[in-house]
Amino acid sequence: MVRVRFAPSPTGNLHIGGGRTALFNWLFSQSQKGKFILRIEDTDKERSKKEFVDEILGSLQWLGFNWDEIYYQSERFEAYRMFADKLLEAGLAYIEKSPEGKEAIIYKVPAQKIKVDDLIRGEIEFDSSLIKDQVLIKSDGTPTYNFACVVDDAQMNITHIIRGDDHISNTPKQVLLYKALGFELPLFAHLPLIMGVDGGRLSKRTGATAISDYRKMGYLPEALLNYLLLLSWSPGENRELIPVKDAVKLFDIKNINKTSATFDLKKLDWINNQYLKNADPEQLADELIPLLEARNYIKKDNFDRRYLLSLVKLFQARLARLNDFVDWADFFFLDEPVMDEAAVRKYLDPSGLPAGRDLPGELGVFVKRLDNLVEFNVANIESSFRELVVELGIEAKQLIHPIRVALTGKTIGPGLFEVIYYLGKETSKKRLLKWVK
RNA sequence: GACCCUGUCGUCUAGCCUGGUCCAGGACAAGAGCUUUUCAAGCUCUCGACACGGGUUCAAAUCCCGUCAGGGUCACCA
Numbered sequence: 001m002v003r004v005r006f007a008p009s010p011t012g013n014l015h016i017g018g019g020r021t022a023l024f025n026w027l028f029s030q031s032q033k034g035k036f037i038l039r040i041e042d043t044d045k046e047r048s049k050k051e052f053v054d055e056i057l058g059s060l061q062w063l064g065f066n067w068d069e070i071y072y073q074s075e076r077f078e079a080y081r082m083f084a085d086k087l088l089e090a091g092l093a094y095i096e097k098s099p100e101g102k103e104a105i106i107y108k109v110p111a112q113k114i115k116v117d118d119l120i121r122g123e124i125e126f127d128s129s130l131i132k133d134q135v136l137i138k139s140d141g142t143p144t145y146n147f148a149c150v151v152d153d154a155q156m157n158i159t160h161i162i163r164g165d166d167h168i169s170n171t172p173k174q175v176l177l178y179k180a181l182g183f184e185l186p187l188f189a190h191l192p193l194i195m196g197v198d199g200g201r202l203s204k205r206t207g208a209t210a211i212s213d214y215r216k217m218g219y220l221p222e223a224l225l226n227y228l229l230l231l232s233w234s235p236g237e238n239r240e241l242i243p244v245k246d247a248v249k250l251f252d253i254k255n256i257n258k259t260s261a262t263f264d265l266k267k268l269d270w271i272n273n274q275y276l277k278n279a280d281p282e283q284l285a286d287e288l289i290p291l292l293e294a295r296n297y298i299k300k301d302n303f304d305r306r307y308l309l310s311l312v313k314l315f316q317a318r319l320a321r322l323n324d325f326v327d328w329a330d331f332f333f334l335d336e337p338v339m340d341e342a343a344v345r346k347y348l349d350p351s352g353l354p355a356g357r358d359l360p361g362e363l364g365v366f367v368k369r370l371d372n373l374v375e376f377n378v379a380n381i382e383s384s385f386r387e388l389v390v391e392l393g394i395e396a397k398q399l400i401h402p403i404r405v406a407l408t409g410k411t412i413g414p415g416l417f418e419v420i421y422y423l424g425k426e427t428s429k430k431r432l433l434k435w436v437k
Numbered sequence: 438g439a440c441c442c443u444g445u446c447g448u449c450u451a452g453c454c455u456g457g458u459c460c461a462g463g464a465c466a467a468g469a470g471c472u473u474u475u476c477a478a479g480c481u482c483u484c485g486a487c488a489c490g491g492g493u494u495c496a497a498a499u500c501c502c503g504u505c506a507g508g509g510u511c512a513c514c515a
Contacts, residue, residue, distance in 0.1 A: 007515090008515095009514080009515045011514080011515070041515060043514095043515080044514060044515070046514095047514075047515090096513095098513085102513095104513055106513090121442070121443095124441070124442080125441095126440080126441075127440080130439075130440060130511090131440095131511085132511090135512085135513045136513095137513085138513035139513060140513075142513085144512090144513065144514090144515090145514070145515045146515090148515095149515090164509095165441095165442065165443090165508085165509060165510095166508095166509055166510070167509095167510090168441060168442065168509075168510075169440075169441060169442095169509075169510040169511070170510080170515095172441095190442085192442085192443080192508095193508075193509075195507095195508075197448085199507070199508080200508080201508090201509090227449095230449060230450080230464090231449070232449090232450095233450095234449085234450055234451070236450095236451065236452095237451085237463095238450090238451070238462075238463040238464075239463095240449090240450090240463080240464055240465090257450080258442075258443060258444095259442095259443055259444070259450095260442090260443070260507090260508065260509090261448085261449065261450090262447095262448060262449080263448095264447095264448050264449065264465070264466085266448080266465060266466055267448070267449065267464080267465045267466080268465095269465090270464085270465055270466090271465090273477080273478080277477095277478070315477090317477060317478050318476065318477035318478075319477080320477085328476090396474065397473085397474055397475085400474045400475080401474075401475070404474080404475070410475090410476090411475055411476080412475055412476035412477085413475070413476070414475095414476085414477090415474065415475090416474060416475085417474090
């Protein structure tokens with residue numbers, strides 16, 4: 001049975017690169033009906049933090065990766081010690097004393113050619129005479145990364161090691177240890193790295209790196225997953241929008257390419273919009289509620305959910321990020337819209353109008369028409385408006401823009417008649433009347 | 438510096454294994470237009486790449502060699 005693992009170190013957040021490694025491991029396990037194992041590599045007592053463990057687990061859950069088993073290296077120190085002693089007894093390792101008298105166990109690296117048949121890159125050859133002896137157990141008693149990793153991968157029966165490219169040069173060191181300990185070798189697959197726009201490693205300078213940051217910014221996990229999937233993997237046939245469920249069926253390690261990819265926020269935005277457009281409004285509303293509460297736009301447990309749902313539907317297709325809703329739809333929740341001054345000057349300042357136009361008068365008439373509607377609905381609002389502009393002998397947009405600014409404070413937004421309808425007759429009248437005199 | 442990995446539009450990629458169907462296809466971005474009530478969406482179009490140089494071959498993005506470029510690793514960090 002296929003068993004893969006994702007082995008983050010809790011010395012920081014789960015970043016984009018780690019998320020992608022987790023994704024490929026998880027996808028492979030799902031596609032092979034295998035097990036996905038999580039191993040927290042917390043051997044560095046100084047830098048490992050509980051809060052990072054929580055953050056990493058939270059991000060993995062948000063992405064939808066459920067693990068079958070979880071282990072903590074900090075709980076397995078006896079095992080590492082035991083295998084180090086074995087190597088000592090076999091004469092394959094030696095003890096080195098520090099000036100303070102502390103002892104470290106060092107593996108004596110034998111000189112030989114090591115071939116690794118990487119699932120993604122093919123055969124890679126190394127010369128171990130170029131590798132110096134490796135510390136197994138540090139003088140403080142904790143194991144080194146390469147040693148703990150080998151012991152664990154073998155003990156946990158990991159069959160495929162799928163990890164980042166940056167581990168290629170660790171591979172010969174680990175292969176040597178597998179052989180020295182008499183463990184069966186797993187298969188290796190080294191994923192190309194994700195680069196920042198500046199060409200180097202993805203860093204905070206080049207944009208957000210933590211998965212949780214993308215969550216905060218309003219990206220849907222499905223969208224982020226889909227984007228990450230496209231970085232160095234393609235199912236062919238020009239398919240781009242691939243929900244995880246489909247990816248599990250289509251996934252084949254052979255289709256992973258060897259070239260590193262640059263993280264492109266623009267494409268992520270596009271994918272996010274694609275998912276947002278087709279998302280269930282109920283689900284989006286659930287995500288939005290805490291954000292709206294935080295801004296005091298709605299009161300917890302005391303708001304009209306059906307109304308919110310209608311607004312979500314109004315904006316859904318326009319959002320690049322879910323959080324945009326909070327800014328773009330603010331006028332539905334505020335008593336007074338926040339006015340964009342430039343928009344006011346452009347559309348509501350009578351001095352800028354052509355001779356003969358009487359904007360305040362026109363707005364006044366429109367308010368009366370709204371008042372007289374037999375039934376206040378989108379169709380009636382629109383037809384009364386259309387009739388009015390014909391009577392006035394002006395183009396629809398000459399009046400639409402000023403009204404939108406008066407009602408929303410903005411030049412952009414959903415269709416005007418929906419805006420009026422959802423704002424309600426009284427609020428619309430009140431906001432328009434401000435510009436009548 | 439040594440070792441290792443990689444090189445197709447600005448970006449993500451298809452094609453490369455099994456040379457001809459590729460004067461290289463798709464997507465994002467950019468530009469133009471349509472629609473129109475602004476924005477978004479949608480639709481149409483435009484711009485734009487086989488890193489370079491040698492081979493092999495009737496024929497090379499595809500095979501071979503070299504060069505160059507980019508990246509990674511060289512810790513008692515993981």
